[in-house]
Amino acid sequence: MKIAITGGKGGTGKSTIATALAVELTKKYNTIIIDADVDCPNDHLILDIKREKIKDIFQPIPKINKEKCQKCGRCAEVCKEHAIVFIEGDYPVLIPEQCIGCSACMIACPHNAIEKDKKKIGTIYQGNYQNLKFLSAETEIGVEEESPVVNALKKEIKKKGKEFDFMIYDTSPGTHCNVISALQGTDLAICVSEPTPLGAHDLKLILELLKILKIPAKILLNKSDIGDKKLIKKIAREFKTEIIIEIPYSKKIIDSYSSGEAIKDQTIINLRKYLEENKK
Amino acid sequence: MKIITVLSGKGGTGKTTLSSNLAILLSKRKKIVVADCDADAPNLALALGLDEKDFFNWEKVETNEKAVLDEKKCIGCKKCYNVCNFGAVEWDNLKNQPIFNSLLCEGCGACQLVCPQNAIKLVKVKNGKIADTETPYGFRIFTGQLKVGSTGSGKIVSLIKEKAYLSAKQQQAEIMLLDSAAGVGCPVIASVQGSDFVVAVTEPTPSGLNDLKRALKTVEHFRIPCGVIINKYDLNKSFTKQTEDFFLKNNIPLLGKIKFDKRFVDSLVNMEPISIKSTKHRIIFEGIISNIEEQLSH
Numbered sequence: 001m002k003i004a005i006t007g008g009k010g011g012t013g014k015s016t017i018a019t020a021l022a023v024e025l026t027k028k029y030n031t032i033i034i035d036a037d038v039d040c041p042n043d044h045l046i047l048d049i050k051r052e053k054i055k056d057i058f059q060p061i062p063k064i065n066k067e068k069c070q071k072c073g074r075c076a077e078v079c080k081e082h083a084i085v086f087i088e089g090d091y092p093v094l095i096p097e098q099c100i101g102c103s104a105c106m107i108a109c110p111h112n113a114i115e116k117d118k119k120k121i122g123t124i125y126q127g128n129y130q131n132l133k134f135l136s137a138e139t140e141i142g143v144e145e146e147s148p149v150v151n152a153l154k155k156e157i158k159k160k161g162k163e164f165d166f167m168i169y170d171t172s173p174g175t176h177c178n179v180i181s182a183l184q185g186t187d188l189a190i191c192v193s194e195p196t197p198l199g200a201h202d203l204k205l206i207l208e209l210l211k212i213l214k215i216p217a218k219i220l221l222n223k224s225d226i227g228d229k230k231l232i233k234k235i236a237r238e239f240k241t242e243i244i245i246e247i248p249y250s251k252k253i254i255d256s257y258s259s260g261e262a263i264k265d266q267t268i269i270n271l272r273k274y275l276e277e278n279k280k
Numbered sequence: 281m282k283i284i285t286v287l288s289g290k291g292g293t294g295k296t297t298l299s300s301n302l303a304i305l306l307s308k309r310k311k312i313v314v315a316d317c318d319a320d321a322p323n324l325a326l327a328l329g330l331d332e333k334d335f336f337n338w339e340k341v342e343t344n345e346k347a348v349l350d351e352k353k354c355i356g357c358k359k360c361y362n363v364c365n366f367g368a369v370e371w372d373n374l375k376n377q378p379i380f381n382s383l384l385c386e387g388c389g390a391c392q393l394v395c396p397q398n399a400i401k402l403v404k405v406k407n408g409k410i411a412d413t414e415t416p417y418g419f420r421i422f423t424g425q426l427k428v429g430s431t432g433s434g435k436i437v438s439l440i441k442e443k444a445y446l447s448a449k450q451q452q453a454e455i456m457l458l459d460s461a462a463g464v465g466c467p468v469i470a471s472v473q474g475s476d477f478v479v480a481v482t483e484p485t486p487s488g489l490n491d492l493k494r495a496l497k498t499v500e501h502f503r504i505p506c507g508v509i510i511n512k513y514d515l516n517k518s519f520t521k522q523t524e525d526f527f528l529k530n531n532i533p534l535l536g537k538i539k540f541d542k543r544f545v546d547s548l549v550n551m552e553p554i555s556i557k558s559t560k561h562r563i564i565f566e567g568i569i570s571n572i573e574e575q576l577s578h
Contacts, residue, residue, distance in 0.1 A: 008321050010462035011292005015487065039463030040289050040494055042487035060365065080345070080388050097469075101365050102388030141497040144434060144466040147384070151367055173291040173462045174320030176426065176433045180383055196548040197331075198296065202321040208428040213383070226545045254515055257485060 001279050002167045004183050004215070007192040008202030010173035013222040013247075014192050016257050018170035019046045020268045025275070026132040029165035034157060035136035036182035037172040038122060038149045047262055049134050051125035057137065057152040058118040059101030059145070066091055068113035075105035075114060100145035122149040124156050129262075133164070150181035166275070173202075175209045183210065188278070189217045190244075190271075195227030200235055207239045217241055220271070223249040245271050281448055282576055283456045285317070285475040287499075289491030291462030293483045294511040297544055299459035300327040300553040301565045302479075302572075307419045311453040314415075315422040315444035317471040318461035319408060319436040322423050328415050329551040335411035335423065343435035345387035345402040347380045353399035354378070360391035360400060383429055408436040410443060420447055434466030441470070464491075464498045472499060477576055478506035479535065479568075484519040489526065496532070507533040507575050509568060512540040533575055536568040 005018040015037070022033040035043040044051050062075070062084075069091055076086035083098035084105060096119055106114045121143045127134040137153040139146050157167070171182040183189060189210050193203040203219065210217040217239070221232055224246035236243055247253070247267045256263045286299045303314045316324035325331070347360075347368075356376035361369045368384035369391060371377075378391075382405075392400040407430035412422040422444040426433045441458065448456045460471035472478060478499045482492040492508070499506050508527055513520045520537070527534050541561075547554040555562040 009291065009323070010321075011290065037463075039465045040487075040491040042290070042490060045486040045490055078389060078393060080386075100386060100388065102386065102390045103363060103365065104388050104390040104393055107363065107390060107393040139465070141464060141494060142469070142501045144469055145386070146465050147366060147386075147431075172465075174318075174433070174467075175428055176320050176465070176467065177431045178465065180429070180431075184383075196545060197326045197551055198323040198548055201323060201326060205321060205428055212429040223545075226542060228549050259516065259519075 001165070001188070002169065002186040003275065004169045004171055004186040004189040005192060006171040006179065006183065006189055006206055008173065008175060008206035009193065009199050012192045012194045012199060015042050015046055015170055016263060017192050017220060017222070018168050019043050020263045020265070021271055022132055022168045023129065023262045024268050024272045025166045026130065031166045031168065032133040032135060032164045033168045033170065034153065035170050036150055036153060037170055038137045038139045038146050038153070038178055039172050041136045041138050043170055044127060044134065044136060047129040047134070049127040049129050051127050051136070054124045054126050054156065056120050057122040057124060057149055059121045059148055060103055061096060061099050061101060061117050061119045062094060062105050062114045063117035064092055064094065065113045065115055068111050070111050070113070072110065074108050074110060078104045078108040097142050097144070101148065122152065124153060146178040147181045150178050175205050180209070183213055183215060186215055189215050190220050191217055192220045192222055193232055194223045195221060195229045195232050197231060200231040203232065204235050207235065207241070219243045221246045223247070225249055244274050281453055281456060282476045283458065283474060284477045284479060284572065285458040285460055285471050286479045286481065287460040287468060287471065287495050288462065288481040289464060289495035290483070290488050293481045293488055295459055295481050296323045296327045297548070298479070298481055298509065299324055299457060301555045301561070302569060303328070303419065303457055304417045304553050305555060305562065305565050305569055306455055306457065307417055310455055311451055312419050312455045312457060313422070313444050313448040313451065313453045314419060314457045314459070315440050317437045317440060317458045317467065319424045319426045319433045319440065319467060320461055322425055324459045325421055325423050326551060327548060327553065328417065328421065330413065330415065330421070335413045338409045338411045340406045340409050341436065341439055342404040342406050343439060344405050344407045344430065344432040346382050346385045346405050347387070347391050348401050348403055349378060349380060350399045350401065351377060353397045355397055357396060359394045359396065363390045363394045386431060405430070407432050410436065410440050412443065412447065422447070434470040437467045437470040464494050468498065472502055472504060475504050477572065478504050479572065480506055480508045481511055482508060482523060483512050484510060484516040484523055489523050505575065507535040507572065509535050510537045513537040514539045533571070535571040536564065538564060
């Protein structure tokens with residue numbers, strides 16, 4: 001079963017829940033945690049896993065061959081990302097940070113003057129915490145297009161070939177491209193939220209996204225006793241879903257989190273039981 | 281005019297809380313314009329007491345294109361399928377035709393260029409909306425929202441910034457304050473570009489510091505001066521010390537430290553920045569503003 005831990009808003013406790021749940025599941029099941037927050041992966045820090053690099057992730061990038069280039073500017077014209085700057089009479093100049101690796105310029109060049117080069121956009125890591133397997137990817141600083149990083153990570157999971165009882169996907173905050181790529185193909189999404197207008201607002205967005213992706217969604221309400229729970233209950237009704245677990249604010253959880261270790265709490269055991277009952 | 285951007289790397293460290301308090305206090309002494317540059321999950325207006333209905337001029341924007349197929353022209357050569365680097369072209373074996381997955385399509389046009397039959401068109405899509413309004417505190421706020429299931433939040437952020445910038449110029453504002461998204465990806469890069477100063481917020485946890493370092497690298501990449509704030513610093517004093525040592529070693533100015541306080545949560549629930557009612561917090565945030573001003577004068 002593939003379970004996504006997501007939530008829209010940042011800092012609601014996604015990684016805290018994902019790591020704690022994965023550790024709990026490992027006691028009985030073959031489990032892997034996949035840190036798909038390629039922007040800011042933290043699960044290895046919480047679990048104190050020494051990451052081992054598996055490979056670099058590359059994207060194609062154009063390289064202009066000045067011997068063949070006729071300075072026509074067609075490449076700059078087709079580039080939707082404005083990654084190629086062309087001034088009449090000069091060779092086109094590439095801004096590598098802007099390039100998303102689509103290859104449109106290479107196809108469009110009438111003189112075959114653009115060769116395929118590559119740039120590193122991320123790294124894939126593996127590791128383990130006791131019996132729990134761990135896989136993650138991290139984007140290079142300054143890279144805008146992150147979906148290919150998540151997709152490379154997903155390919156790596158497939159390659160592992162091994163059947164896991166549970167696969168826990170920890171996503172980035174927000175609803176943008178790398179979150180979409182991480183969510184696709186999962187069986188259930190647990191949306192970690194908090195009872196504030198901000199938490200509620202962002203929860204609504206992620207629930208809308210999950211509806212579009214046709215992924216069943218449940219809510220886990222963190223810090224449930226500080227704020228206003230009614231805000232989240234209203235959204236749960238609106239989206240015909242439910243709050244499956246509530247975790248009250250606790251100094252103990254904060255302490256174990258801020259010292260960098262997986263939390264142990266009865267609510268996590270309850271979450272494991274919920275998943276066992278609803279396992280695909 | 282100076283552009284100040286608030287970011288953090290890790291989510292939930294207190295960007296929006298900080299931005300809302302800085303905004304109301306700054307606006308008392310200077311003409312300012314603020315912009316919520318988190319088009320994924322915009323929250324700044326909420327923290328200032330405004331919800332979607334308080335914005336009257338929502339404008340749909342098209343910053344993206346998507347590929348669509350003219351089935352009659354397609355000969356099933358699969359060139360589009362092979363060229364797509366984003367996994368957005370799936371193959372329908374029965375029809376021997378491509379299926380374009382609009383959730384994954386970047387609108388780059390590679391498939392259109394490679395198609396020998398001219399069977400692929402790019403159409404503009406409305407992938408978000410932007411708006412602005414007057415806050416109860418006497419300054420304008422610009423915001424936007426990525427359409428759920430769309431891509432291109434970075435481009436929407438650029439649009440919000442453009443609009444806010446024009447308005448700020450018109451009003452002869454002295455400061456434009458931007459609240460960025462979490463992470464270090466495209467919306468954050470779009471926020472940071474062109475800023476005069478970055479305020480980075482962190483919390484004393486291994487994740488907070490790790491993500492802050494990534495965010496600071498992004499800022500460095502664009503050669504923008506910055507300062508940092510440690511929020512909830514009392515939750516782990518020894519890690520706060522470690523964080524401060526890192527700043528010292530790397531010559532990053534510490535603009536302020538803020539204690540954890542449940543009243544911050546209450547202020548979010550009540551949709552009113554904490555420094556309106558709490559003098560203690562007003563003084564803390566004013567101290568941060570003085571430190572930012574000092575950095576800006578360098």
